[in-house]
Amino acid sequence: MEILRVENLSFSAGEKTILENVSFSLEKGQLMAICGPNGAGKSCLLRILKGLQRPKEGRIFIEGEDCTRKEKTRLLKTGLVFQDADVQTIGETVERDISFGPENLRLSKEEVRKATEHVMEFFDLQPFRKRGPETLSGGERRKLVIAGVLAMDPEIVMLDEPFANLDYRGVQTVLKAIVKLRESGKTVLLVSHEVEKFLALCDSTLIINGGRTVFSGSSEEAVSHFKENGILQPRGAFKDLSYLEEES
Numbered sequence: 013m014e015i016l017r018v019e020n021l022s023f024s025a026g027e028k029t030i031l032e033n034v035s036f037s038l039e040k041g042q043l044m045a046i047c048g049p050n051g052a053g054k055s056c057l058l059r060i061l062k063g064l065q066r067p068k069e070g071r072i073f074i075e076g077e078d079c080t081r082k083e084k085t086r087l088l089k090t091g092l093v094f095q096d097a098d099v100q101t102i103g104e105t106v107e108r109d110i111s112f113g114p115e116n117l118r119l120s121k122e123e124v125r126k127a128t129e130h131v132m133e134f135f136d137l138q139p140f141r142k143r144g145p146e147t148l149s150g151g152e153r154r155k156l157v158i159a160g161v162l163a164m165d166p167e168i169v170m171l172d173e174p175f176a177n178l179d180y181r182g183v184q185t186v187l188k189a190i191v192k193l194r195e196s197g198k199t200v201l202l203v204s205h206e207v208e209k210f211l212a213l214c215d216s217t218l219i220i221n222g223g224r225t226v227f228s229g230s231s232e233e234a235v236s237h238f239k240e241n242g243i244l245q246p247r248g249a250f251k252d253l254s255y256l257e258e259e260s
């Protein structure tokens with residue numbers, strides 16, 4: 013089933029065109045990579061999908077429904093982990109932080125508690141429940157932010173550069189969380205130029221450069237378009253993800 017379809021999306025800030033005719037579609041339960049050099053328009057695309065910005069032209073369909081002018085629907089159906097995810101924690105403790113999202117959705121106390129417990133268990137965050145988010149490591153904190161977004165149970169989870177500033181262990185932690193998310197049936201949009209870390213996991217890849225779609229298709233085919241679009245080409249066996257199995 014097609015969960016998301018974007019048609020000829022364009023966006024500009026003042027005179028500057030930031031996105032131009034971006035089109036792609038995504039099946040439910042799939043993981044899509046969005047790559048492109050700095051300034052390509054990746055974060056802008058996610059902000060529009062999330063409903064934080066209005067496209068100038070084009071249409072956005074979620075589960076077949078035209079949501080182009082329905083920012084509220086997009087806010088509910090999509091979850092966004094921001095590029096600067098560390099500023100996304102607001103609670104005094106891990107537990108409180110996760111429960112903010114579901115509380116804002118005006119769920120009952122019991123529903124908030126259930127959603128919070130569920131994602132804490134899902135991401136093995138229970139040992140941290142009473143700790144302040146600022147006391148977590150970078151990788152743990154990134155996982156907390158993903159958990160916070162997931163607690164609102166969005167259909168589509170969007171992650172903007174989730175590996176930035178993380179060491180090997182941190183990347184492993186976050187990548188395992190993404191794999192688990194996908195296994196649970198969520199549709200995931202992953203923006204990152206660190207393609208060697210996750211490309212083998214992706215069902216499809218979208219490359220944008222200068223605000224335009226330059227490629228949309230299989231991840232295998234995407235590889236040959238990386239170099240000309242300023243993305244570091246994965247060396248050799250980028251399909252080898254055995255490091256994910258290693259103990260952390």
Ligand SMILES: Nc1ncnc2c1ncn2[C@@H]1O[C@H](COP(=O)(O)OP(=O)(O)OP(=O)(O)O)[C@@H](O)[C@H]1O
Pocket residue numbers: 025028030048049050051052053054055056057095
């Ligand atoms: N509100 C705005 N006003 C003016 N320019 C903007 C605005 N929002 C984004 N831009 C510009 O649009 C371009 C795309 O920005 P965006 O943040 O989407 O890039 P990106 O692909 O996420 O890059 P990076 O890999 O560095 O995160 C940039 O040149 C940015 O400066």
Ligand SMILES: [Mg+2]
Pocket residue numbers: 054055056095172
């Ligand atoms: Mg960005």
